[in-house]
Amino acid sequence: MSSNTVAETVYNEIRDDILYGELQPGVKLKLDALRDRYSAGVNTLREVLNRLVASGFVFVEGQKGFRVVGTSASNFKELTAMRLLLETNGLAKSIEIGDVEWEGRVAAAHHKLSAIEKRMLSEESRELTVRWSQYDREFHQALISACGSDLHMRMHREIFDQFRRYVVIELKTHGFRAEEIIYEHRSICDLALARDKDAALKKLTDHIETYRRRSQD
Numbered sequence: 001m002s003s004n005t006v007a008e009t010v011y012n013e014i015r016d017d018i019l020y021g022e023l024q025p026g027v028k029l030k031l032d033a034l035r036d037r038y039s040a041g042v043n044t045l046r047e048v049l050n051r052l053v054a055s056g057f058v059f060v061e062g063q064k065g066f067r068v069v070g071t072s073a074s075n076f077k078e079l080t081a082m083r084l085l086l087e088t089n090g091l092a093k094s095i096e097i098g099d100v101e102w103e104g105r106v107a108a109a110h111h112k113l114s115a116i117e118k119r120m121l122s123e124e125s126r127e128l129t130v131r132w133s134q135y136d137r138e139f140h141q142a143l144i145s146a147c148g149s150d151l152h153m154r155m156h157r158e159i160f161d162q163f164r165r166y167v168v169i170e171l172k173t174h175g176f177r178a179e180e181i182i183y184e185h186r187s188i189c190d191l192a193l194a195r196d197k198d199a200a201l202k203k204l205t206d207h208i209e210t211y212r213r214r215s216q217d
Contacts, residue, residue: 015161020168026067029067056158080209090147090156094144102142105145120132139185141160
């Protein structure tokens with residue numbers, strides 16, 4: 001396995017452990033402990049941690065090393081606003097100029113998401129939550145995939161992943177929203193494919209805002 005492949009694997013493992021709460025907000029990331037946990041060398045870990053700093057999951061604490069970025073209501077509010085900006089703008093453009101290939105991506109991504117959500121009505125596990133998170137991101141990325149900007153897509157991925165930390169916290173606190181979220185995703189998909197821009201944007205906005213409202217309960 002090449003060094004680049006190892007670094008990518010370790011990056012994904014640490015990022016996922018942050019996303020799903022295995023590495024708690026504010027925890028110090030000690031190189032020795034990380035080396036044992038992820039079976040990676042110090043140089044690889046430093047490279048990965050610096051990438052995580054750039055992605056907004058980790059911060060450098062002066063000369064004291066690395067820590068997982070904390071969570072807060074103000075940070076979640078900022079992430080919600082940025083996600084709304086990127087996703088509603090991207091969806092509006094995609095509805096306006098998206099072709100049949102875009103429609104196919106949206107329909108296929110929603111099919112996968114719907115299937116995993118139906119399983120989550122009766123099953124509960126970290127593996128299922130991770131897969132749901134993956135398919136959820138694929139669906140929301142598909143919605144904006146005809147926006148015409150690689151930079152827009154990349155920024156959305158980064159904000160979406162940071163937003164995901166709060167979704168996981170909300171999921172652990174309140175549980176899976178079951179039929180409610182299944183209906184929301186189906187409605188967003190149907191409205192987008194029907195090219196009903198105003199209704200699709202309103203449904204998408206309500207869907208994203210729901211997470212922040214529930215986090216305040």
